[in-house]
Amino acid sequence: MNLNDFLSDPNLLPWLIPVGPLLAFFIITLATNRAKLLPATSEEYGGHHPDYDGMLVPVVTTRSRVLSITVGLVGIGIAWILSLVTVFNGLGVGAGKFGKTVFENSIAWMATGATSFNMGVLVDPLTVAMLVMVPLACAMIFIYSVGYMAHDPRQSRFFALIALFAGAMLTLVVADNLLLMFVGWEVMGLCSYMLIGFWFEKKSAYEAAIKAFITTRVADVIMLLGIAYLYAETGTLSFREILYNEEVLHHLATTPALLLGGLGLSASALIGIFLIIGTIGKSAQFPLHVWLPDAMEGPTPVSAMIHAAAMVSAGIYAIIRMYPLFEAGGHPHEGDLTSPLMLMALVGSFTAIFSATIAVAQNDVKRVLAYSTISQLGFMMAALGIGAYIAAAFHLITHAFFKALLFMASGAVIHGMEHGEHHAHEHGHTHGHDEHHAAHDARDETHHHEEHHTFDPQDMMNMGGLRKTMPVTFYTFLIGGLSLAGFPLLTAGFWSKDEILADAYLGLSKGFGPHALVFVLLALAAFLTAFYTMRQLGLTFMGEPRTPAAEHANLGRGIVSFTMTLPLIILAFLAIFAGFVGVPPEFPVFGAIFSPETNPFFEFVKYTLLPAMQPEKPPFNWLPVLTSFVVALGGLGLGYLVYWRKPLKAGQPDPLVAFLGPVHTVLKNKYYFDELYAAVFVKPLRWFSEVVVVGFLDRNIIDGFLHLIGRVATWIGELFKLLNTWLIDGVGDGIPELVAVFGAWFRRIQTGRVQQYLLLIAIAAILIALIFAATAGGVLVQAAP
């Protein structure tokens, strides 16, 4: 086995795909991430953090920056190239055959009795679709980070972390079993924590990181339970062996579940529900959505990565992958939804509309996009819930492209605004702000000079008129926004959303309740999506600048602006054209151009499933198409009327506030869910930790027990001391003392006087004589002959 074997065999090649970024991570972390120590007040460190005054902080060296960026880009580049090779290999096998045959390779990882647990790689049609999107989006984000993080004192570390992130995502995508997928899942959770809290000097950043990690962790535990149960039932976690295997699926569908089996829940349903809960956490669906908006505290490339290309997509990918398990035992295309599918449909559609309403009332440019992501993920989950397998996968791919584009464009806007703020202060006030990045705490009191409020470069109310100073950003943002809104015919978002609605309508027309619900809610959500997108564009780019910062906002020239705008352009291209692989063949004009015989995407990806499960292509119906048109154009039009025709002037309040009144406050505060969770979960848990665990368990019981041991040991020691004094000292010292006393008494016999000695001799002689006489001569008498 050497490198050549890996490169030439399509079964083995997928092993190498995650290697590039993972290796980049290790190389950067261990070798090229070098820093020099500077005082914390130096300009290069950027931002004033009073906690670190007087200390030396590490700031990355220029050479380290260059090396790390190079290593990172090379790593993701290798992954991208290898992914393309794999994609071509897969396409080369041909639609229809690929799926029945797949690229797979596994090694025996752990021997478990007679069998062994295998780990390996699997490339089937779904994987191919993912491999088109993931490395490309990640590569764009890498390029973007070169410019965006150019002045950050920890840029090398950033590249190491996003390389790890990309590596973990790719591992998850090519994995052939649930466990390896879960490994990638968890590594991404770690990376999200480290990246959201990348600017850890800021309190809101590290709090957001902890929130993200904990919230997804709660879901991950339940998901792990599901995985364990699945393993217990089937003895394997390999996708091919469970999901492409009718007997296993049938067995799971007919075994009653361990929990709640009495309610008619089958094993597959319970496992499915647990796995879906994992996705609800990872993809920020209601009720575990609270971490995603806060995750905007991280740098924009991170937001793009987490919320578009990688993490949340991983959640949806997981449930798309496990779809056969959810469907087992049910017939969604005949209206018979199993419990997991029902759960997905309900949660997904509810989340879609729920977070769309919140997005309407947000003023932070990234937060709008965050809620929009949650909403779109809801679309995907709902689509999967009603059995629209291909539609969900399609929407995942297109969403990744335009959402990454939108995030990066908003990052460019923010960058430009900070630039403008800097300029404004140079010309205007003598303010001590340093805004090379948004790391300074907006509520930092030490910076209170003449201004009454500190400047937030992300607040859309401070923007306006940016189309003039940042044209490239404007056009790419516009394309991404229109794609998100589903602008008819020309954008990728339209085709994928339309397919979802078509599938939902199919069920609606057959009278299935869940499908109807999904259709209605998703249509409403699509309307709101279009509206808030137009609102965002209008507030940001149209009209006149509302603050001096907006007047001077631009990206400048040079490598920074080039590396930031290049990905935008590439992704804008994809946001338009990526949708044309999924055009229904009966569609007028477009169908004939792009799908002469069959829907290419549909016909390729559907072979991931078992033949029995493969969905039917929904027959072409005008109603869903019309609905898509109406909601998209309606929402766009409404937004145009409110925000484009008469763009807001400086100081003018949002007309929505007046329109919605108190409802607006509720929406702006996200339905107070954060406060609810804080009161219901966080506070009691804190109380429990502080009072019960620390106070009672730790101090009283554990410390008490240890003190008891200490006291017992001391008591035993005292006992030994006593024994020592009496017994050992007593005997050990007593005997010599006795001997000494006796000796001192006895030596008085040695007086030195001769006459006394003689007397004693005489006494002794007499005594011997007496004894002699008493024993009648003893020996002497007998010896005499």
Added chain:
Amino acid sequence: MVPLWAYLLVAAGLFCLGAYGVLSRRNAIAVLMGIELMLNAVNINLVAFWRYLSPLNMAGQAFTAFIFVIAAAEAAVGLAIIISVYRSRQSVIVEDVDIMKW
């Protein structure tokens, strides 16, 4: 003739008197005199036994002659010592010469 035991009795008595003198007299010369008495008692015993038990074997008398020699030598040396002690201490009390002790 006088019975043997009479002589032996006298010798024993003389011996015990001599012993008493050795053990209880303070003056060193008196102690020496006691020793002479004891030696004489032994001489009496020897000669008496010679005369009564084996008068033809001269062992008894020869032995007695040797005891004379020894007594003389011992008296000479002893008195010399006493005089030497007297010179350094101005005293011949036996009890006071007691430095050979612990």
Added chain:
Amino acid sequence: MIELNVQTIAFLICALFILGGGLGVVTTRNLIHATLYLILSLFGVAGFFVLLSAPFLAAVQVLVYIGAIAILIIFAVMLTRSMTQLRQVYNHQWTASAVVSGLLFALLVVGVILPVWGINGAQAVETVSEVVADTVDLGKALVDRNQYVLPFEVASLLLTAAMIGAIVIARDDE
């Protein structure tokens, strides 16, 4: 039975001298008197020697003991003069010594002399031989190579050593 003839009377007188002199030696405070008592006792012993058919020994007794040793003792007494009169006679253990001596005497008499050589003793002498070796035999015995010539020579050596020793010890250190 014990006859009362000249020998017996002579025996008794000599015994008196011996024991009386001995008693005097051990009880007199004055050392000169003690020496004189010693001389008396020694005379008694000489008498005994005569009675026991050893005239040579009696002569040697008088010459050596009385004529040399007793005189030597007198010299010594005179040389240590200052200590003769004023002190106690006995030391602190004289009672014990008396008891021990008395016990010794009793033991000797009752335990040894009377049972063995007494009147009904185990080895009581019934008849005493009249044939006695005389002084010539003693002289022969002292130089006979099969008898006592070695002790004789050693004795003279001893005397020499003692004489030299005494001179060395008693000499004035100058």
